[in-house]
Every structure is written in structure tokens, then in C-alpha cells.
Amino acid sequence: MFTLDMIHTLALSGLVIFLGYGVRTIIPPLSRYNLPAPVIGGLIIALAQLLSRSLGYQFFQFDTSLQVPLMTAFFTSIGLGSSLSLLRKGGPKIITFLLISIVFTFIQNAVGIAVAVPLGQHPLFGVFNSSVTLVGGPATGLAFAPLFEKAGITGASSMAIASAMTGIISGGLIGAPIGTWLIERYRLSSLNKPSGGGVVPAATHIVEELTPEPAAAVPPGDDSEAHRSLINLVALLAAMWIGSWVSKGFSALGVTLPAYIGAMIVGAVIRNIADLTGIVPLSQKTIDTIGTVSLSLFIAMAMMTLKLWELASVALPMLAVIAMQVVVVGAACFWPLFRLFGRDYDAAVTATGFCGFMLGTMANAMANMESLAERYGPAKRAFLVVPIVGAFFIDFANAIIITFFLNFFP
Numbered sequence: 001m002f003t004l005d006m007i008h009t010l011a012l013s014g015l016v017i018f019l020g021y022g023v024r025t026i027i028p029p030l031s032r033y034n035l036p037a038p039v040i041g042g043l044i045i046a047l048a049q050l051l052s053r054s055l056g057y058q059f060f061q062f063d064t065s066l067q068v069p070l071m072t073a074f075f076t077s078i079g080l081g082s083s084l085s086l087l088r089k090g091g092p093k094i095i096t097f098l099l100i101s102i103v104f105t106f107i108q109n110a111v112g113i114a115v116a117v118p119l120g121q122h123p124l125f126g127v128f129n130s131s132v133t134l135v136g137g138p139a140t141g142l143a144f145a146p147l148f149e150k151a152g153i154t155g156a157s158s159m160a161i162a163s164a165m166t167g168i169i170s171g172g173l174i175g176a177p178i179g180t181w182l183i184e185r186y187r188l189s190s191l192n193k194p195s196g197g198g199v200v201p202a203a204t205h206i207v208e209e210l211t212p213e214p215a216a217a218v219p220p221g222d223d224s225e226a227h228r229s230l231i232n233l234v235a236l237l238a239a240m241w242i243g244s245w246v247s248k249g250f251s252a253l254g255v256t257l258p259a260y261i262g263a264m265i266v267g268a269v270i271r272n273i274a275d276l277t278g279i280v281p282l283s284q285k286t287i288d289t290i291g292t293v294s295l296s297l298f299i300a301m302a303m304m305t306l307k308l309w310e311l312a313s314v315a316l317p318m319l320a321v322i323a324m325q326v327v328v329v330g331a332a333c334f335w336p337l338f339r340l341f342g343r344d345y346d347a348a349v350t351a352t353g354f355c356g357f358m359l360g361t362m363a364n365a366m367a368n369m370e371s372l373a374e375r376y377g378p379a380k381r382a383f384l385v386v387p388i389v390g391a392f393f394i395d396f397a398n399a400i401i402i403t404f405f406l407n408f409f410p
Contacts, residue, residue, distance in 0.1 A: 042303020
């Protein structure tokens with residue numbers, strides 16, 4: 001058995017991420033359905049652990065001390081990106097889309113409970129395989145897994161990845177066809193020519209374009225890029241520090257919360273105070289970079305320690321819940337989302353993006369929308385509305401909604 005300390009485990013997590021990138025290059029369908037490289041690489045290590053266990057041998061012993069701080073850093077970056085000024089820039093359509101997404105997140109969980117209970121599962125089993133792992137994706141699933149395991153959902157960590165990956169594939173499979181059907185059925189067209197083959201844009205890049213880089217006074221002799229990075233890193237660490245007190249305060253009141261909630265809330269407060277006052281020059285680009293790196297390392301580390309053998313008894317109920325979610329989200333794209341957004345071309349592209357992030361990740365949403373834009377033409381409103389809601393605000397709202405259900409079904 002190889003015993004790895006904290007630094008060894010972190011280093012292996014980094015190597016595992018690039019293993020995932022390599023495998024995704026060799027097997028194109030993995031890239032087509034936007035399966036994250038840390039999930040792929042970490043799953044390989046988890047499978048190796050499963051094989052070694054079947055042979056009566058433990059391959060690795062990990063020190064995962066950094067797993068929670070990395071998770072908290074990522075969700076704090078979500079809080080620091082939750083600028084209310086983005087909602088104002090996006091206008092009423094952004095707020096409408098966010099409200100629709102929040103309502104359907106509640107509906108998604110209600111549907112999950114309605115499917116899970118008749119199958120003999122705890123109501124929280126339905127919630128976990130609904131907005132926790134579908135809207136939230138692998139990161140939220142892994143973050144909330146310990147709380148769901150305490151509530152009696154055995155094997156939640158392993159189920160988080162299985163459920164999230166099933167959702168990602170489902171969102172990729174049905175998203176673009178739904179948009180295509182709407183466009184062809186109602187003979188919709190873009191006001192511009194198709195954009196041609198291009199690289200799928202990252203949702204965060206679109207948001208960054210709407211968030212100007214603030215100017216920061218740089219001490220003489222200091223590198224401006226390093227100084228800006230330091231300011232944003234310290235702001236994130238301060239939010240994590242103060243947020244830990246906030247989380248302890250909620251816990252003292254008997255409210256069940258994941259470790260990152262306090263830091264995410266404090267991050268949002270810091271961001272909006274910074275926007276109003278200009279005291280702290282926060283850079284959305286730098287915050288996104290820190291968050292992305294933290295997320296990748298967190299997922300890879302969490303994946304390596306999965307107990308895949310715990311999935312056998314819950315596989316069928318899990319698939320039943322997700323299958324119903326695919327039906328519900330697909331129906332929502334046709335009505336009311338498409339109709340509420342004007343039944344035009346942008347509404348169809350918005351619907352396919354909604355399908356992507358309600359079942360999978362923002363990468364799914366952007367890939368779905370880009371596939372339509374390449375064939376039928378740009379949809380500027382959709383490419384503004386969906387990333388702002390799907391990349392930041394729905395994750396914030398989803399965490400609060402999940403917390404509500406956790407405390408409603410103790």
C-alpha cells in the first residue's frame with residue numbers, strides 16, 4: 001500500500017486531472033458530452049481502488065486534508081462572482097430567467113421526492129439525485145454528500161458522481177435536439193448569418209466581458225498582474241475565514257449547512273460592497289481562475305477516494321429519478337420557458353441552454369447553444385442570459401434550496 005501525505009495527495013490530484021485530459025483526447029465522445037477531465041482521471045484511480053479491493057489489497061492511502069479547503073475556495077469564488085450589477089446589466093430577461101430556474105429547481109426536487117418515496121427510498125434520496133447533482137453537478141454533489149450521508153443516504157459521495165455524469169450525458173443528448181425541433185417547428189431564424197465553426201466559449205468568459213477589470217494602485221517595483229492576483233486571493237481567503245464564523249453561527253442555531261455556505265455568502269457581500277465602493281478592486285477573471293483551479297483539484301481528490309462498491313443497491317432508483325427529471329426538464333423547455341421568452345429564435349436557444357445546465361453543467365449549456373448558433377446563426381440575448389444565471393446565480397440559489405430540503409427532512 002502506498003501511503004500519501006497531504007502534499008503527495010494534492011500532487012497526484014493534479015496529475016490525475018491531466019490524465020483525464022489525455023483520456024478525453026483519445027476518446028472523443030467524452031469530450032463531446034463535456035465530461036470534466038478531473039472526473040475522468042479520478043474515476044480511473046477509483047476503479048483501480050475498486051479492483052485492488054476485490055483482490056484484498058488497498059492500493060492507496062490518501063490524506064485528504066485539503067479537500068474541504070479546496071471545495072470552500074471554489075464556492076467562495078461563486079459568491080465573489082455573484083455581482084448584482086450583472087443582473088442590472090442583463091435587464092429583465094436575466095431576472096425572469098433566474099426566477100424560472102429557481103422555480104424549476106424546487107419542482108425538480110419535488111419530482112425527485114415523488115419518484116424516490118414509492119421506490120422505498122428516503123425523500124432526500126430524491127433531492128440528492130435532483131438539483132444537488134443535476135443543477136449542481138459533481139462539485140455540489142460531492143460538497144453536500146457528507147450531510148446527506150449523515151441523513152441516511154448511504155454511498156452519497158459515489159452516487160454524486162454517477163448521478164452527475166448521467167445528467168451531463170442526458171443534457172448533452174437532448175439539449176440541442178430540443179432547440180432544433182423548436183427552430184424547425186416554428187420556422188425561426190437568427191437576424192444574422194451562422195457564425196461558422198468555432199470554439200465553444202466558456203460561460204465565465206462571457207461574464208468577464210461584462211465586468212470591467214478594476215484599476216488597482218500597484219506599489220513601486222511590484223508586478224501589476226501578481227499584485228492584482230494577490231488582492232483577489234486575499235479577498236477570497238478573508239471570505240473563507242469570516243464565512244467559517246457565519247457557518248458556525250448557523251450551526252449553533254440548529255441549521256444544517258455544508259461547510260462552504262458561510263464563505264459563499266460572505267463572498268457575495270464582499271463582491272457587492274466592492275462594486276458599490278470600489279475599495280477592493282476585484283477581478284472577475286482572476287477570481288474565475290482561482291475557482292476553476294480549486295474546483296479541478298477538489299473533484300480529482302474527491303473522485304480518487306470514492307467507494308464505488310456502495311452504488312450497487314441504489315443504481316436503479318437513481319436512474320428512475322434521473323429519467324423523470326429528463327422528462328420534466330425537457331417539457332419545461334417547450335413550455336413555459338420557450339413561450340415566456342417570446343417564442344422566437346433566441347427563446348429556442350435559451351431553452352436548449354436551460355436544458356444543459358438544469359441536467360448537467362454550464363459546459364453542456366454552452367455546447368448546446370453553440371451547436372445551434374453554428375447552424376442557424378448567433379443568438380446574442382441567449383448568450384447573455386444563460387451564462388450569467390447558469391454560471392453564478394443558480395449555483396448560489398441552489399445551495400440555499402438544498403439547505404432548505406436538508407432541514408425540512410432531517
